[in-house]
Amino acid sequence: MSHLSRLVLFISLGCGCGTSSNAADPPDAAPAGTPDAPASSSGLRTLDSCTTSIAADAPAFYKRYFRCVTITSSASGVTIATDDLPPHKSAYYPKTDPNYVAWDSSRGSQYHQNPNSIAKQAIAVKVPASPAAGGGAVLDAEVDGQAHTSGREYNLGPAGVALDGTAIYAGFAAPGDDLAAEAYTFDDYGAHPDPGGSYHYHSPTPGPLEVLQAIGAVTKTTPGTAEVELYGVLCDGTVVLGCTELDGKAPAGSLDAQGGHVGDLAADGTTYFTGRYHVHVCADAKQGHAFTPEIHYYAACN
Numbered sequence: 001m002s003h004l005s006r007l008v009l010f011i012s013l014g015c016g017c018g019t020s021s022n023a024a025d026p027p028d029a030a031p032a033g034t035p036d037a038p039a040s041s042s043g044l045r046t047l048d049s050c051t052t053s054i055a056a057d058a059p060a061f062y063k064r065y066f067r068c069v070t071i072t073s074s075a076s077g078v079t080i081a082t083d084d085l086p087p088h089k090s091a092y093y094p095k096t097d098p099n100y101v102a103w104d105s106s107r108g109s110q111y112h113q114n115p116n117s118i119a120k121q122a123i124a125v126k127v128p129a130s131p132a133a134g135g136g137a138v139l140d141a142e143v144d145g146q147a148h149t150s151g152r153e154y155n156l157g158p159a160g161v162a163l164d165g166t167a168i169y170a171g172f173a174a175p176g177d178d179l180a181a182e183a184y185t186f187d188d189y190g191a192h193p194d195p196g197g198s199y200h201y202h203s204p205t206p207g208p209l210e211v212l213q214a215i216g217a218v219t220k221t222t223p224g225t226a227e228v229e230l231y232g233v234l235c236d237g238t239v240v241l242g243c244t245e246l247d248g249k250a251p252a253g254s255l256d257a258q259g260g261h262v263g264d265l266a267a268d269g270t271t272y273f274t275g276r277y278h279v280h281v282c283a284d285a286k287q288g289h290a291f292t293p294e295i296h297y298y299a300a301c302n
Contacts, residue, residue: 044098047214050087050165059129061265061272065230067211068165077128080233082165084121084158086199088207090187092118104188114185119197123158123167131237131277131298138295143257145179145291147172152295158198159292159301160234163208166191167200168232168240171258171291179291190223201231202292204242204281208232217267224283228267231281235301239265239273240292243282246272251280251287259289260297 043049050068058073062080070081091103094117103113135152142150154170162168173179179202185192190205201207204223208231212218218227229242238260245251246265255261260279265272277297280288 045085045087047087047164047211050085059272060270064215064270064272065163065211066161066165067163067214069161075129077126077130077237079124079126080161081124082121082161082167084123084165084167084198084200085118086166086189086191086207087164088189088210090118090189090191090199092116092187092191092193092199094118110184112185113187114182114192116193116195117197118193118199121167121196121198123161123198125158125161125235126302127160127233127235128237128298128302134236134296134298134300136297138256138258138260138293138297140257142295143171143289143293145172145294147175150295152300154234154236154294154296154301157194158200158235160232160238160240162201162205162232162240163211163230166207167198168234168292169194169200169202171202171289171294203290204229204283205231209242229282234293236296236298237276238293238297239276239278241278241280241288243280243284243287255280255288257289258293258295259287260293 047067052067052069054063054071055073058071058078062071062078068087072079089099089101091101091113093100147156156174158167159170160168173182189207190203191199191201193199206221209218209221209226212228212230213221220226224243228248229244230246231240231242233239246267253261258279260277262275262277264274265276265278279293281292282288283290
């Protein structure tokens with residue numbers, strides 16, 4: 001059973017949500033950029049071939065962990081710009097694209113593609129250097145998997161950026177849709193594109209873990225087994241990890257309803273953030289939450 005199969009099985013059993021392979025593919029969110037087709041004009045897009053440009057004065061966290069992005073820095077924070085073309089193969093790339101691969105039908109008939117295709121975007125996410133206090137503790141009732149049920153939710157569309165330059169969306173679908181059902185449209189990297197072609201993650205994924213492998217931080221890239229699991233950062237300053245802390249240890253202390261808590265983020269003798277709220281996106285309910293967060297711990301994004 002693949003990592004994605006295990007994740008969806010966990011979600012289905014844990015939330016009591018049913019899905020059907022014959023169900024209509026629901027939309028995800030509003031378009032996040034201007035699509036171009038095909039997504040790339042020449043050559044396979046990989047971590048080695050994508051363009052990475054990070055300002056020399058950017059904090060060490062971004063220089064250490066991010067690829068396939070352009071990052072500029074100022075006293076107030078960083079801006080992460082990405083074209084949102086994942087540096088790995090996907091059935092959601094147009095068939096004419098070098099990164100296209102046929103849909104993996106081995107996972108069972110309940111898995112099916114949504115009708116969208118990956119298209120080049122123009123996403124820029126601003127992350128504050130010192131996140132401002134927001135509404136405080138995340139309440140259980142606020143984490144309901146539904147959009148537009150709390151004034152502290154992230155917006156639909158890009159809420160952050162993963163280590164591999166792919167967009168991160170919050171842990172809900174568009175109003176009226178069910179993210180647990182949409183999970184059956186995730187490709188082998190746990191992602192899918194929205195109607196505007198913006199490819200994005202909602203859940204554990206090997207994509208960012210392949211960045212960690214490329215920099216020598218891990219040897220395994222299957223979520224739930226990697227020595228360190230770091231996925232990306234959100235627009236309010238929340239850091240998104242997997243089943244581990246940044247140093248590879250299991251999460252210490254209690255986690256809130258979306259798998260979050262406050263603590264230092266350090267690895268290999270470097271403390272990247274002190275007292276930073278971060279979430280654990282992990283199919284193991286004891287180690288985190290199956291989907292990305294819904295609620296701003298810090299002040300709303302710019």
